[in-house]
Amino acid sequence: MPSSGSVPDPVNPDAAAPPGPYVVRDPVWTGWDVLLIAGLTLVTIPILSIFVALGARLIWPHANLTAIAPEIVITAQFLAYIVVVLFIVMMVEGKYNVRFWQAIHWNWPHWGWKMFGLGVALLLTINLVARFLPMPKTTPFDQFFASPRDAYLISIFAVTFGPFMEELFFRGLLYPVLARRTGVFWGVVLTAIPFAMMHMFQYGYAWGVVLLIFLMGVVVTVVRATTGSVASSFLVHVGYNATEMFLMMILTDGFRHMDKAALGLMIGSS
16 A cells, blocks of 8 residues: 655656646756756857858858858757757656656647747737837847848747757756755746846847846746646747747848848847
């Protein structure tokens, strides 16, 4: 007969957890594992950027690498993310013997359209709040919109692999480790802080933009905490980014007149 105190199942860590959306379910990985994954990502992206640039030089010896820098960066980031995902899967399933999707609590929601709609509403709300904060007129992120080709490329990345990787790391891996140690409230806050800081360089360290991305990160992490679903936070993130890219495309006549983007808000979190 089972004892009065539930013993966690090492294969299914949720088995002994009581029901409820606010329950902090212990992850099978540790904070050191999360730091290792973050370090692997930070090292892999620049290394692959060098290899992609060298490959571009070999294939197109007369190409202006500066002109195709956005394509090089996005390609390198895409390849690095593949390497990181494979490492995460091997760690979770090989080291801890837990199915990957189960371990990160992907849990695709039945109300997915509502999560996407929340992302749309979040972007529009962020737009309103931004009117009361100092926003930079230009940022380093603008280089990815130097041409319509680059803009469409980053737009596709911003609604697919970009938000998937950010949700996998921040809401799938980091949040449960922090929430286990500090509780849900501080887990949400401490997850949103590095999420915002990661985007500082993209927006020229403008504190107004970083603050808005932090608020966006808080909302998305709250969704993860209350639904127990990384897929839900992913859909909110996609809705947010997709709305931003769509509005920017409309404002700039298909990314052909980026000077018109000043009429809108360029707050992304790809």
